[in-house]
Amino acid sequence: METVTALGSDIITSSKLLVALLVPLFGSFLVSLSGKKPNVREAWSIASAVILFLIVATMVSPVLAGKTFYYQLFKILPGVTITLRADAFSMIFALIASSLWIAAAFYSMGYMRGLKEHAQTRFNTCFALAIFGAIGVAFSDNLFTLYLFYEIVSVCTYPLVAHHQDEEAYEGAKKYMVYLTTTAKGFLLPMMVLIYVMTGSLDFPHNIQTGIFQTDANGAIVTMLFIFCLFGFAKNGVMPFHHWLPGAMVAPTPVSALLHAVAVVKVGVFCTTRVMLYVFGTDLMGSLNLGIPTAYFVGFTIVMASVIALTKDNLKARLAYSTVSQLSYIILGVCLLTPHGIQGGLVHIANHAFAKITLFFCAGAIYVAAHKKNISEMSGLGKTMPFTFAAFAIAALSMIGAPPVAGFVTKWQLLIGTLESGSLGILLVLLASTLLNVGYFAPVVYKAFFGERPAGEPYEGIKEAPMSMLVPLCCCSIISVILGVYPNFFMNLVKVVTG
């Protein structure tokens, strides 16, 4: 209880949170107004991204010192408000969302112009709106606010998935919407109402232990609500509600990067873990024995998605299934319910983000430069696009969990967490997944650098993608290395979360 009171006195009411939230919203507005001047439009995107990042960055050190920012916007009903909060948990996500938006803004400028895509204004507007939703999710102080911004992300990313406006795009977008809204309305809405009926409040507490349920809460109902939480936030890609993600691959690559590294999937896992830790709490999850069984359940997703990834020749599809697999690492870590497990899971939000966005950026760069989508067509391409494939290789190492890249930090923490919790089955899952990751990433890199160029296709005229694409993807891969060598920054944040 000491931590609660100590934190209680460290709450700062600050409108900075509101400003941070409004920056991408106004950004999207300005972008939508300057459609006729592409340079001005892109300038607004990049300016909003930079401003947002700077605002978020100023909150880091107070949060590391144990402070929590807080700002109430609207009171809907007793116990139901729209309130913003920035604590260590929020900062992990807010930092990656805002920093990667800068990278994605530069990258998409190169990509969209390189391919002469249509409706770029709509694209950039929705891009900014999706970030608005993601920042809102990061800064949610209660379940209602979380749900509100979760839904905003769903709606605002729909036009991005349907961007090409052909049959394939509509199919993917329809699937996207059906999966996400059905699970949200079917699981999250009743979960939220039931929690409200049971506790009279939807506010998150300030620690991960207590949760908001009374100690005499009906265990069967709480277990049901926990399952609703796991499936309701379907953006987390947990099987069997993961099909939307490969379907959403029809989107332009910057969107895939945004969806699969930052805004959408991370919103899913962030919400899932936020609700697990701050609504159910580790005490209740432990006493109802919800942790390890859930870890095994998502362990199935980890292995299964990796196996499917092995079978995909389309690079983006392979990356999509890799994402499905990697996201469950985060949930698995949290469900181990040990400090190292939770830390490993949460730090993977950041570690996976930087690596996966690099991989998608590479896929997009290859498409723009060489118009290749399938891995089998890429042999020998590494010699003409060395920077792209080098970045790809580094990010792939992070996915595999090899030192010195960021993924290693995750894997290390998760392995310790697994040993702490004493479940050997989980250990096997992690090992199997590592091998499978090697299995589906190594051939891509190997073939690109050492494969023979196919006869009759000399790759003439193919060179590296434009600088606005190459620089962001190299930066992201370098950050992945930095996070692997100096893991303390994000580790300090997650240590504040676990207390």
Add this chain to the structure above:
Amino acid sequence: MDFLIINEGFPILSTLVFLPLIGAFVLMFLPGENLQRIWAMLITVATALFSIPLYTRFDMTTAKYQFGEHVSWIPSLNINYTLGIDGISLLLVLLTAFIMPLCVLGSWTYIEKRVKEFMICLLIMETAMLGVFMALDFALFYILWEAMLIPMYLLIAIWGGARKIYASIKFFLYTLAGSVMMLVAIIALYLTNDGSFSIPMMMGQDYPLTFQIWVFLAFFLAFAIKVPMFPFHTWLPAAHVEAPTAGSVVLASILLKMGTYGFLRFCLPITPLATLTLAPIVLWMSIAAIIYGGFTALAQSDMKKLIAYSSVGHMGFVTLGIFFLNQQGLEGAILQMINHGITTGALFLCVGMMYERTHSREIADHSGIAQNVPIFVTFLTIFSLSSLAFPATNSFVGEFLVLAGAFSENKIIAGAAIPGAILAAAYMFRLLQYVLFKGPGRPGLKDLNVREIVTLAPLVFFVFWIGLAPEPFLEVMHTSVDYLLGQVDMAKAGAHIAMAP
């Protein structure tokens, strides 16, 4: 008369009721279509302005009927002219007063023939509708209830679409069948209460259970047709599709609410035991309406039909909230009545605006028009999101309260309503997908003009006001809802005592 707080000063309720009627009378002698439109606008705006003091001077601490007026009308039959409003009817009166100017505005160019007669019908409708929500004497209530029938019939039959005769007669017959049953119940109550038509006097009497059940069923039929509850809904899609825009708006925003208002005003307090006995059946009927409305709306290619069937589902949520008989459910239901009035009214206005331009209501004829009419599409998106109960819009608050009331009583029935929420998202997103993206668009389609923006803007304002800060709307109903529940609970307690040996 201890249930009525007599209004000593200016007779505000009578003013509201008779102003439109007087306006309609004057309108008969006004020449020129534009003058007639402006006059109707002036009268409806004046009525709306006159209704504002009802809110500002409303006493939230009492469950008594306020702003009361009581005049003896036909002494030989003991029929009185009694008006009064409480926390349940206040918002409905305000909704009616505020929707009517928008109806006039929305019909400005839509109605091209017989403008004068059209506006007269609308104004008479307004008198009758406001009166229904204020009447505290059953004879007066019944007269006003029936008085709505003729102008509404004319609105559909004269200014309607291709199958207007079929639709208007169907509407007329259904509603009439219901109100005949209601008349029987009213007379039965009149005779049991020593020849009194006073509605508040009929509440809280311990009628025998069998009597209550018969009276309840008679009322129920009348109101269930009006709501409309599945399976009494078949008149609604026909009427909506054929009615002119203003007719659809009046029908959806206000007339449907009279059914649920009837449940709240009559069924619950007058026949509480029957309500308690039959509530489970009504709850399952509500679930049927929610699911049926959702699936049917999903299958429509006509925008008006889609919205009409969505109304069946939404009103199912209202009856669901009412018949769980707890504070959250009832308040959610009343709020949802207002929300449905705002959102569905707005959606019908939107469809009407496009119909004026394209003379089609088919979704397929409007696919991909986002690029041609961005302002219109923005409005449509906001109201569609509100309709599917997107968080931070008005419907979410109502739906949340209804579901909270439902989940605290019966998790199975509450859970059975959830697919309805999913379906609402499905049919609205399907509509939006077509209108926003899927299709070639219609080059040359004109975007909304200033008049149309002015028509829709107030509704957007209310969508977000109720969605983000609903307290001003909820606080006026707390006391009245509490009192209503007290009446039901008292009957329950009385029944237990009577059954004890």
